[in-house]
Amino acid sequence: MQATACAHSNIALIKYWGNRDHALRLPANPSLSMNLGGLFTRTTVRFRDDLTADQAVVDDQLLHGAALARVSAHLDYARRLAGCTLRAEVISHNNFPAGAGIASSASAFAALSLAAATALGLQLSERELSTYARLGSGSAARSVPNGFVVWHAGSDHASSYAESIAPADHWLLVDLVAIISAAHKAVGSTEGHRLAESSPFQAARVATAPARLAECVQAVLSRDFERLARLVELDSDMMHAVMQTSTPPLLYWLPPTLAVMQRVRALRAEGVGVCYTIDAGANVHCLCLPSAVARVRAELLAIEGVGAVREASTGGGAWLESVQR
Ligand code: DP6
Numbered sequence: 491m492q493a494t495a496c497a498h499s500n501i502a503l504i505k506y507w508g509n510r511d512h513a514l515r516l517p518a519n520p521s522l523s524m525n526l527g528g529l530f531t532r533t534t535v536r537f538r539d540d541l542t543a544d545q546a547v548v549d550d551q552l553l554h555g556a557a558l559a560r561v562s563a564h565l566d567y568a569r570r571l572a573g574c575t576l577r578a579e580v581i582s583h584n585n586f587p588a589g590a591g592i593a594s595s596a597s598a599f600a601a602l603s604l605a606a607a608t609a610l611g612l613q614l615s616e617r618e619l620s621t622y623a624r625l626g627s628g629s630a631a632r633s634v635p636n637g638f639v640v641w642h643a644g645s646d647h648a649s650s651y652a653e654s655i656a657p658a659d660h661w662l663l664v665d666l667v668a669i670i671s672a673a674h675k676a677v678g679s680t681e682g683h684r685l686a687e688s689s690p691f692q693a694a695r696v697a698t699a700p701a702r703l704a705e706c707v708q709a710v711l712s713r714d715f716e717r718l719a720r721l722v723e724l725d726s727d728m729m730h731a732v733m734q735t736s737t738p739p740l741l742y743w744l745p746p747t748l749a750v751m752q753r754v755r756a757l758r759a760e761g762v763g764v765c766y767t768i769d770a771g772a773n774v775h776c777l778c779l780p781s782a783v784a785r786v787r788a789e790l791l792a793i794e795g796v797g798a799v800r801e802a803s804t805g806g807g808a809w810l811e812s813v814q815r
Contacts, residue, residue, distance in 0.1 A: 491576070491815055492536040493608035497600030497633045497808035498525040499592050501665055501767065501775050503710075503722050504703045505729040506628050506641065508686030508696065515628045516650050518686065519699035520643045522706050523632040524777075526665055527658060527805025531597035533582040535565070535605040541577035548582045548598070564599065564626040565606055572610035580605075592667060592800065593769060595679070599626030600633035600808045608813055619808070620651040628683075636807035638710050640703070658804045661713050664778045667800040668790045670746045671772040677740055679770050685736040692736075695728045715779055719758060719765030722777065726767040733770070742771050746795025750774040753789055762786065 500523040508518035544562040546553040553561060565578055580602065584594050603623040607614050614622065616635060624631035624641075631651060632639045637658035644650030677685075686692045702725055709718035733740040747768065754766045754776055763779030764786045778786050783801075790799050 491609045491611075492534065493605045493813045494532065494534040494811040495601045495604035495608065495808060496530050496532045496811055497597045497604065497630075498527060498805040499529045499531075499586070499594065499597040499802075500525045500629065500632050500639065501777075502629065502632075502769070503718070503767065503777075504699060504706050504725050505769075507683065507729045507732060508692055509628070509683050510643075512684060514647055514650070515624050516646070517628055517641065517643050518692070519696045520703050521632070521641045522655075522703050522710075523629070523639050523641070524663060524665070525633060525637060525639065525658065525805035525807065526592070526802035529586045529592055529597070529802045529805075531582055531584050531594060531601045532811065533580065533598070533601040533605045535602065535609045536579045537574065537576040537609055538579055539576055541579065544577050544580065546580040546582070549584055560626070561602065564602060567622060567625060568603075568606040568610050568612060572612055574610055578606070578609075586800070587672075592802075593629060595627035596629040596633045599623050599630030602626065603630070604634070604808050604810060608810055609815075611815060616807075617651045617653065620653070621647055624650060624652075629679075634808045637804060640707065654807070655707055656710060658806045660804075661710065662780055662804055664780055664783050664801060664803045666776045666778055666783065666786055666790060667802075668746075668750045668774045668776060668793070668796045669798040669800060670744055670750070670774065670795055672797070675742070675771050677770075682733065682740055682770055685738070685740065686732055689732040689736040691728070692732045695732050699725075715763050719763075719777075722765050722767050730768065740770075742768070744772040744795070746793060747772045747774055749793050750776070750790065750796065753793060754786075757782075757786065757789060
């Protein structure tokens with residue numbers, strides 16, 4: 491009983507920040523993302539009758555403690571559905587380096603969910619698979635469907651799922667990630683989501699998110715980059731305003747982060763098709779039209795404090811590589 495599955499990472503255009511139910515990862519607001527083609531996690535799950543505990547190896551490192559418990563709890567859900575008590579061996583590789591400024595929990599839990607469900611013979615629909623992935627990491631729900639993806643906030647487990655609004659080939663956008671810091675962040679997303687409500691700005695951000703999302707969906711569907719750029723930057727700035735005003739405050743930016751934001755704005759004012767968005771870290775995702783990539787890359791590399799630039803373009807949904815039952 492073994493399966494290997496892969497899933498891309500994704501970058502949120504309208505952000506997920508804060509939960510209405512932390513245990514179920516029911517988000518405070520709906521979000522919208524784009525899968526990042528070329529950046530993926532490949533995971534093999536093998537249920538074995540000779541194991542007394544789950545084992546997991548990620549990028550050749552054996553997991554222990556809380557990280558292993560998170561994987562094990564995620565497998566429990568599929569085991570319960572399948573009526574299986576066997577423990578599993580999980581082997582996972584990211585094809586992008588850890589700490590490269592690209593979130594790995596989204597691709598990791600999407601690939602783990604597909605591999606575990608398939609190895610156990612569960613026939614889950616894409617929607618069910620997305621709800622399952624959400625339990626492991628909220629943003630993983632969005633790495634299951636293809637291309638541009640909306641995660642409906644929902645009101646319970648079954649209604650909080652992600653679906654594609656347009657496939658990857660609808661619009662080729664390029665994400666140039668300006669790597670400013672590869673350091674492990676002090677406060678990760680899971681802890682950050684718990685702080686969101688302590689900011690007086692969170693209620694305003696959450697109340698206005700559905701309207702921003704609806705407009706951003708229209709911008710994607712009509713391939714209107716100017717409109718997309720304005721909304722993506724506004725939404726990222728609003729999330730960081732919440733982060734920076736929570737108790738305790740979370741300030742993820744470093745001086746080069748701000749330098750990149752200002753450069754991106756100046757370039758767009760010159761007519762270059764680029765906008766920025768920033769997750770829970772210092773690195774800046776610069777979304778570009780293909781025609782802007784060479785110029786933006788050169789500009790980013792010229793900024794002091796930008797160590798490298800990584801590139802990904804619109805990618806597809808999670809896929810199965812092999813099954814042995
Ligand atoms: C800032 O999905 O990483 O990247 O559910 O606790 O694993 P957990 O959180 P996670 O949160 C992502 C936060 C974000 C914004 C986004 O991707 O929407």
